[in-house]
Every structure is written in structure tokens, then in C-alpha cells.
Amino acid sequence: MVNFKEEERLNTLNHSCAHVMAQAIKHLYPQAKFWVGPVVAEGFYYDVDLGEDVITDESIAAIEKEMKKVCKEGKKIYRREISKSEAMELFAGDEYKLDLIEDLEDGNITVYDQGDYTDLCRGPHVDNTKLCKNFKLVKHSGVYWKGDANNKVLQRVYGVCFPTPEELEEHIKLLEEAKERDHRKIGKDMQLFMVDDLIGRGLPMFLPRGYTIWQELENYIKEKERKLGYQHVMTPCVGTVNLYKTSGHWDHYKENMFPAMEMEGESFVLRPMNCPHHMMIYANKMHSYKDLPIRIGEIAHDFRFEASGTLKGIERGRHFCQNDAHLFVTPEQIADEVSKVVDLIFDVYKDFNITDYRCVLSLRDPADTKKYHQDDEMWNTAEDALRKVLKDLHIEFTEEIGEAAFYGPKLDVNVKPAVGNEYTLSTCQLDFCLPAKFELTYVDKDGEKKTPVVLHRAILGSLDRFMAYILEETKGNLPLWLAPSQVKILPVKNEDEELLAYAEEIRELLDRAGMRVELDARSEKLSYRLREAQIQKVPYILVLGNNERNDRTISYRLHGQQKTTTVSIDAFVEKLTNEIDNKLVAPVEEA
RNA sequence: GCUGAAAUAGCUCAGUCGGUAGAGCACUUCACUCGUAAUGAAGGGGUCGUGGGUUCGAGUCCCAUUUUCAGCUCCA
Numbered sequence: 319m320v321n322f323k324e325e326e327r328l329n330t331l332n333h334s335c336a337h338v339m340a341q342a343i344k345h346l347y348p349q350a351k352f353w354v355g356p357v358v359a360e361g362f363y364y365d366v367d368l369g370e371d372v373i374t375d376e377s378i379a380a381i382e383k384e385m386k387k388v389c390k391e392g393k394k395i396y397r398r399e400i401s402k403s404e405a406m407e408l409f410a411g412d413e414y415k416l417d418l419i420e421d422l423e424d425g426n427i428t429v430y431d432q433g434d435y436t437d438l439c440r441g442p443h444v445d446n447t448k449l450c451k452n453f454k455l456v457k458h459s460g461v462y463w464k465g466d467a468n469n470k471v472l473q474r475v476y477g478v479c480f481p482t483p484e485e486l487e488e489h490i491k492l493l494e495e496a497k498e499r500d501h502r503k504i505g506k507d508m509q510l511f512m513v514d515d516l517i518g519r520g521l522p523m524f525l526p527r528g529y530t531i532w533q534e535l536e537n538y539i540k541e542k543e544r545k546l547g548y549q550h551v552m553t554p555c556v557g558t559v560n561l562y563k564t565s566g567h568w569d570h571y572k573e574n575m576f577p578a579m580e581m582e583g584e585s586f587v588l589r590p591m592n593c594p595h596h597m598m599i600y601a602n603k604m605h606s607y608k609d610l611p612i613r614i615g616e617i618a619h620d621f622r623f624e625a626s627g628t629l630k631g632i633e634r635g636r637h638f639c640q641n642d643a644h645l646f647v648t649p650e651q652i653a654d655e656v657s658k659v660v661d662l663i664f665d666v667y668k669d670f671n672i673t674d675y676r677c678v679l680s681l682r683d684p685a686d687t688k689k690y691h692q693d694d695e696m697w698n699t700a701e702d703a704l705r706k707v708l709k710d711l712h713i714e715f716t717e718e719i720g721e722a723a724f725y726g727p728k729l730d731v732n733v734k735p736a737v738g739n740e741y742t743l744s745t746c747q748l749d750f751c752l753p754a755k756f757e758l759t760y761v762d763k764d765g766e767k768k769t770p771v772v773l774h775r776a777i778l779g780s781l782d783r784f785m786a787y788i789l790e791e792t793k794g795n796l797p798l799w800l801a802p803s804q805v806k807i808l809p810v811k812n813e814d815e816e817l818l819a820y821a822e823e824i825r826e827l828l829d830r831a832g833m834r835v836e837l838d839a840r841s842e843k844l845s846y847r848l849r850e851a852q853i854q855k856v857p858y859i860l861v862l863g864n865n866e867r868n869d870r871t872i873s874y875r876l877h878g879q880q881k882t883t884t885v886s887i888d889a890f891v892e893k894l895t896n897e898i899d900n901k902l903v904a905p906v907e908e909a
Numbered sequence: 910g911c912u913g914a915a916a917u918a919g920c921u922c923a924g925u926c927g928g929u930a931g932a933g934c935a936c937u938u939c940a941c942u943c944g945u946a947a948u949g950a951a952g953g954g955g956u957c958g959u960g961g962g963u964u965c966g967a968g969u970c971c972c973a974u975u976u977u978c979a980g981c982u983c984c985a
Contacts, residue, residue: 363980372912372913373912373913374913374914375913375914378913456979457913457979457980458912458913458914458979458980459911459912459913459979459980459981460911460912460913460980460981461911461912461980461981461982462911462981462982465981465982466982467910467911467981467982467983471911471912471981472912473912473913474912474980474981476980502978506920507920513976513977515958515975515976515977519975519976519977565985566985567985570985571984571985574983574984574985590985591985593985622984622985624983624984625910625911625982625983625984626910626976627910627911627980627981627982627983628910628982628983628984629977634984723985724985725985737979738979738980739980741984742984747985774985808944808945810942810943810944810945811942811943811944812942812943813942814942841941841942841943842943842947842948843941843942843943843947843948844943844944844945845943845944845945845946845947845948846943846946846947846948847945847946848944848945848946849945849946849947850946850947851946852946853946859945861944861945863944864944865944873944873945875945880945880946882944882945
């Protein structure tokens with residue numbers, strides 16, 4: 319584990335390496351103008367305007383070569399304090415640096431010199447460029463200046479730097495291992511899902527083995543919800559445009575919806591979310607305060623026209639299934655219901671052994687009048703309410719401005735995948751907005767009609783995305799209850815009729831016990847079939863020969879292990895049933 | 910959508926200077942009957958993503974296009 323001091327040292331080194339890269343780029347592209355070059359979680363990057371030039375894989379190699387040269391020269395790095403007017407003069411003609419200097423306070427401006435290169439920087443830096451020699455440029459891309467799609471595209475080059483070549487090597491190895499954990503690779507290798515151009519991009523299809531996992535997840539969460547008083551519904555994947563105009567989604571998100579279909583003078587869209595459908599289910603009848611909370615749940619198919627560059631296997635597609643629910647509550651019930659949702663989230667994370675997550679309270683940006691529903695009082699009430707509940711529950715969270723939904727603040731639980739950026743797995747959103755738009759009511763104690771509050775929540779998020787995460791976390795070695803194939807039976811010989819009969823008897827027995835079991839009696843060597851079963855990541859591999867048949871026992875081997883264990887048939891069934899029913903994340907070994 | 914890269918058999922990939930398509934695995938058949946990660950042999954399988962162009966000749970060079978990948982932006 320890297321401690322804080324070490325991390326600071328590493329950050330300084332990476333920051334200096336960013337300057338070395340900038341210097342090298344300046345040598346190769348004299349017209350280069352630099353924006354910012356910060357240290358990030360995995361190294362550093364620098365954004366640069368190369369005018370007409372762009373960065374390609376070849377130019378990366380050239381830049382690396384030039385950087386080696388800069389490091390070898392080993393120029394001292396000097397820090398200099400300068401005044402704002404000096405800075406303006408030094409960087410005259412560089413609109414990017416001037417833009418940065420504009421926001422800096424006079425008397426608080428420093429530049430760093432190394433040989434023929436000077437950069438505006440607050441530092442700190444290592445004292446010589448030769449310390450930066452253990453680096454690698456890992457990727458590059460075009461980025462919008464200040465992240466705004468209306469601005470000019472700059473070139474961003476990412477790199478990493480370490481004190482020793484060994485640490486650099488180790489880091490590169492880790493990156494490669496992460497690629498092996500990518501759910502898209504696992505999904506292909508294990509035949510879980512597929513995509514096809516003719517079906518359409520962003521539209522993955524679950525194969526039998528993948529759908530088995532999917533169904534287990536569906537059953538799992540629905541059972542949890544049922545016990546907590548949720549009622550499940552099924553609603554259509556299409557709705558009228560008017561439905562989404564009523565909810566407000568049309569104004570906010572129509573660019574990201576599949577376009578409207580006009581039929582018989584009516585306009586329909588594939589639904590991007592289920593809130594409006596569930597609102598109408600609530601509105602279907604009169605409700606008393608005594609009926610609340612009402613919890614409407616659905617494993618719901620949704621369609622969003624995500625930008626092509628954002629599609630990623632089953633983690634983010636244009637069709638997905640939300641583990642969605644809308645809780646209709648009185649204002650007094652908010653705290654209790656949010657707390658139950660939070661409990662459910664962490665209960666589920668415990669079942670799946672998910673420990674590496676981050677809670678975010680996503681708030682509106684009051685300055686963004688376009689995105690957010692305009693009602694200051696509503697926002698203040700909702701944000702304060704949600705913040706208070708989280709604090710009372712002693713949940714550790716950070717607050718992020720401008721991350722709220724257009725209708726209300728939310729608690730997001732974020733995780734990081736093997737490859738790529740953090741995403742939200744679970745969410746709980748507090749909404750004072752949609753119930754009013756749909757004029758939802760309940761009759762309170764005093765006989766007055768009042769507007770309920772709605773909690774939007776998704777625990778597994780989308781089943782597709784959750785599955786992607788679990789595949790990456792487990793590297794495809796799923797717990798028994800989720801494994802597409804739980805037991806593989808390998809008779810030692812396949813021409814011994816009595817042995818085959820015994821293998822078939824065991825297969826039927828396990829099948830009747832509700833297990834997913836396969837018998838592999840092909841005329842291949844045992845070691846061949848065993849190897850295949852291991853590659854398929856089948857948790858339990860049974861090897862049955864005449865020893866087992868004579869004793870009426872079972873010999874099994876766990877995926878990825880060498881050890882063979884022999885037990886009675888009953889003991890084996892009991893062991894597996896226990897493991898499946900209790901959804902254990904790892905097999906229990908006898909003492 | 911934006912910047913860059915890539916696309917060759919079901920999968921993983923090779924294919925040099927432009928000279929007419931390769932391997933391993935998988936699949937089919939035959940032989941082998943085997944006690945814990947690959948038995949041997951033979952065979953089938955490709956309009957080299959798609960469409961144009963250059964050339965005597967294109968998997969290879971050029972243009973367009975589709976899809977995939979990395980990053981950016983976005984994620985109700």
C-alpha cells in the first residue's frame with residue numbers, strides 16, 4: 319500500500335514528468351501551446367494545442383524518444399516567483415497561459431525553468447529532469463478545451479512515471495491484468511453475451527449462459543424487494559410523447575431518446591426510463607395516507623440513444639434493464655424510507671462482497687437554470703432532507719454540485735470498473751417535482767388532498783451493468799449460485815456402462831435438487847475434459863470412476879484448485895444446497 | 910458526437926518490397942478407453958468489414974463508409 323508521503327513523492331515526480339513531456343513536445347512542435355498538465359490518479363497528462371498537427375501513435379513514439387533525451391541531459395529544475403505583470407509578459411501571445419494567469423493572484427505566481435523550457439506552475443517539482451526517466455506514455459486523445467464541446471479540440475497525452483524501472487514494469491503489468499478482467503472479454507470467452515452489427519450497436523444479446531446469470535440476479539433482487547413490501551409491475555417499453563412532455567423528460571432528454579414514431583396521428587417513443595409509467599400506476603386509484611408508502615418495482619426494459627463513443631459491452635448499451643422502483647411516501651416518511659433503501663443497498667453489497675465503492679450526494683447547480691427544474695424552495699427542502707438522512711445514518715459521502723437529476727438530488731453509490739471510468743451502481747433519488755407534475759395526491763388525516771414525495775431508486779442499477787461489475791470483480795469465477803454451469807460430471811471412462819449409469823444417476827439427482835449440472839462423457843481423455851471444465855470456470859468438477867461407483871461417493875475438485883475431495887452423495891448435495899441457498903461468495907471447505 | 914488507432918477462418922493472431930491466403934485452438938471423421946489442465950492422424954472452413962480508386966496485379970497503397978477499441982464529452 320502506498321502511504322501518503324510516498325504518494326506525494328510520486329505525484330511530484332509525475333508532475334515533473336509532465337513538464338519533461340511538454341518540453342519534448344515543444345522541441346518537436348515549436349508551435350505548441352500548453353493548457354494544463356495535472357497529476358491524476360494514474361499518472362499525469364498534458365493538454366496541448368498543436369495547431370494543425372494531431373498526436374498519433376507514431377508521434378507518441380517520437381515524443382517518448384525526445385523525452386529520453388531531455389531526461390538524459392539532466393537539466394536542473396529551478397523555481398522562480400514572478401509578478402502578475404511579468405507573467406503576462408512572459409507568456410504574451412499564449413492565450414492558454416494568459417487565461418490561467420488571469421485567475422491567479424499577484425504575488426502568488428511561480429514558474430519553473432528546466433533548460434530551454436519554462437512553464438507556469440505552482441509546483442512542487444523534483445530538482446532534476448533525469449529523475450523522470452522511468453516513464454511511459456500510455457494513451458492520447460482529443461479533448462475539448464475546458465471540457466466544452468463548443469470549444470477547440472486540444473491534444474491530451476497521458477503518461478506514468480515511477481522512481482524505478484521495476485515499479486514502472488509492475489504498473490504496466492497491472493494495466494494488462496485489468497484488460498483480462500474486462501467484462502467484454504470474459505463475456506466472449508464464457509459465451510455469456512454477444513453483439514452483432516446487424517442487430518445494431520449498443521444492443522447486446524444475452525446467450526443461454528449469460529441469461530442464466532441475469533435470471534438469478536432478477537430473482538434475487540425481486541425476492542429481497544418482495545420481503546420489504548415492494549409490489550412488482552410490468553409496464554410497456556413504449557409510451558406517448560405526451561407522457562414525457564408531462565414528466566419534463568422530453569424537454570431535457572429528447573436528444574438522447576430514440577426518435578418518435580408517428581402512427582394514426584399519435585406520437586410514441588421507446589421509453590428511456592420508467593418513472594412516468596409508475597406515476598400513472600399510482601394515479602390509477604385514490605390513495606389514503608394509510609396506504610403509504612407504496613413501493614412500485616419493476617425489472618424494466620429501457621432504451622436510450624447513448625452517444626456511440628460511450629457504448630461499452632453490457633456496462634452501457636442502448637437497451638438495458640433497470641432494477642427500478644418508485645416509492646410514494648408522505649413527507650414524514652422520507653427519512654425512514656431512504657434509510658430502508660440505504661440498508662437494502664448495503665445488504666446487497668454484503669451478499670456480493672462489494673467493498674470498494676464511494677457514496678456521492680449529487681446536488682443541483684443553481685447556476686444551471688437550463689438543466690434543473692426551477693424551484694429554489696423545493697431544491698433546498700429536498701437537498702437538506704436527503705443530506706440530513708445520510709448524516710443521521712452516518713454514511714460517509716462527498717457532495718458534488720451539478721450531478722443531480724433534473725427533478726431532484728440523489729445519493730449515488732459509485733464503483734470503478736476494471737477498465738475505464740467510475741460509474742454509478744446504485745442510486746436513491748428524492749423527488750418533489752414529478753408527483754406535482756402528474757398531480758398525484760393522497761388524502762391525508764385531515765381529509766385534504768396532498769402531494770406525495772417520490773423516491774426513485776435502483777439497487778442493482780441496471781442488471782446488465784451489475785452483471786458486468788460482478789464479472790470483473792470475480793474475473794468470471796462466479797459464486798456457485800450465479801454460475802451458469804454449477805457442476806460438471808466427468809466419468810473416468812466413457813465405455814464402461816455401469817460407470818456411465820452411475821454418472822447419469824448422479825446427474826439426475828443433482829438436477830432434481832435444482833442444480834445446473836452437465837455430464838461430459840465424450841471420448842476424450844480425462845485430463846482433456848478436466849482442462850476444458852476448468853477453462854469454463856465450472857465451480858465443481860466431479861470425477862467419477864469405479865472407486866466412487868463402488869463406494870457410492872463423489873470426488874470433486876473446485877475450480878482453480880488441485881485438491882480432490884471425496885464425500886458421500888448426501889454430504890455433497892447438502893454442501894452445495896447450503897452454498898446455493900445462502901448465496902455464499904466462496905465455497906466452504908471442511909475443516 | 911469529438912481525437913487517435915484497429916478490422917484477415919467460430920476464437921486468438923501471423924502475413925516482409927504490392928505477386929494471387931497461413932498457424933494454433935475450435936469443428937467433422939477415424940483410431941486410441943484413458944484417474945485429475947491439451948492422445949494421434951486426416952478433413953472441412955476465408956469476396957481479408959463494405960464500397961470506390963491507383964496498378965499488369967491490392968489483405969498490403971489512396972479515398973469514403975461501417976463497426977470495434979482507448980480517451981474526451983455525456984449518462985434522466
